[in-house]
Amino acid sequence: MTLLPPRPVLAIVLRYFYLLRGTPARWMPIFAWVAIDMVLWGYITKYLNTLVHSGGSFVPTLLGAVLFFDFFTRVIFGVTGVFLEDVWSRSFLNLFASPLTVSQYLIGLVVSGLVTSVMGLAVMIALATALFGLPFFSYGLMIAPFLLILFVFGVALGIAASAIVLRLGPSAEWFIWPVPAVVSPVAGVFYPISNLPVWLQWIGELLPPSYVFEGLRTIVAGGAVPWTALALSGGLALVYLVLACWLFQRVFRHAVRTGILARYSAETVG
């Protein structure tokens, strides 16, 4: 028995690795943007610390929230980025005329997205701890479930966004880029969702990241890890993941039935 994934999955991951290796521009979104975010928000938190004389620090709450949210964003764009490579290079015909299955393709997207988002996370942690003293490692392994939930929900959103682009056509990639910005206000990244109007709180409660960021604020304030809320959040994230995979499968079947997949170059809805 081998622990390696099936060869078609390896093919999808290897292809993305080749693309990354061959084009330095592809490294920009993985390293550069997250590094810029860390530096920008690091100095904002330092400035805010000078305004507040309570002895508290904005570094763990604000910079920590930015770090976790950027990781979540990188997961979404990690998955969709690999998918968009196929849109841009019109690879669907060659890929799906091979023995590659939809499940293997999705696993390939997720593994590729995992690799790039973990690389981005490493850069952010290095900068935030070295330059701004973010005590990331002092929380130890209790951070892991928070990251895992964000990863699972990010994958779900990435797959769902890819399904939308597959259904609507190449120009629908513009639906992907604002996804994190849409999630951010209702997920309580920088503030408790109790600050929101009631109807937005309802939406927030349906989003796994809202429990993650609330839990992070709790442990930064010295509280215990809210395991029940995290379990609920993890369960929600898994439900969204299953729904996203179902949506992609359904859109894929539609694309095979209608011929969109065989000639994926023009918008078919409009």
Added chain:
Amino acid sequence: MDRDRRAATQNILTIRNLRKTYGEKAAVAGISFEVRRGEIVGLLGSNGAGKTTTISMILGVLEPDAGSIQLEGAEMIPRNAPAVRRTNFAAVYAPLTGNLTVLQNLRVFGLLYGVEKLTERIEEVVREMGLERFRRVKCGVLSSGEQTRVALAKAMLNRPHLLLLDEPTASLDPVAAHEIRDQIRKFASADHGGVLWTSHNMLEVQEVCDRVLFLSQGKILLEGDPKALPRAHGKQTLEELFIAVSREAPEVEPE
């Protein structure tokens, strides 16, 4: 499928009553045909006749409304991954990833098709297609003829039992086209594979194909030996016959 069962059937590909409609229009209207072991079959027809639709359905990237597709006796609908592993294709409208080199593209597709001893096999197809100079060149910067040869190398990579070629020599110069035709003939005779080939070059079809199918408005109107068919229908050349069939000349009735 075991060796004995494979030997028992001479048909690599068996198509029965295959149909695909878009709204009111039948792109493929219930066609039936076979491709036998070691045979090169030309699928001819004017633009929009249903050739690419037929090939897309065989490849599994387009779902037929009705009919059956069998590869060496194994049903391909619904999608049958082990059977798909024994097919491959090249088409002018399916370029390989432009930002990957020739070797990288071949490695990726070798993994997708589960090719054994992949590194050795890649070297073989690179040599056979005369791509040695372009090993580390990105496919996107190759000439269209060179890209065609890379697509054919990818198509040969898994030693497919069924090779689907949609206008494979369309962008090749005469010398390169001649070499490619030789390679494909060698594939059909030595490897006992079946080839379904579309082309608008009637001289090429006459030279390469053992049998041709004339497709018009989704129906097979004629079938036979490309060297004998024109005379049998009162035409001098295959091209004349092609034009007559494409215009659905009254003297050419479906067989």
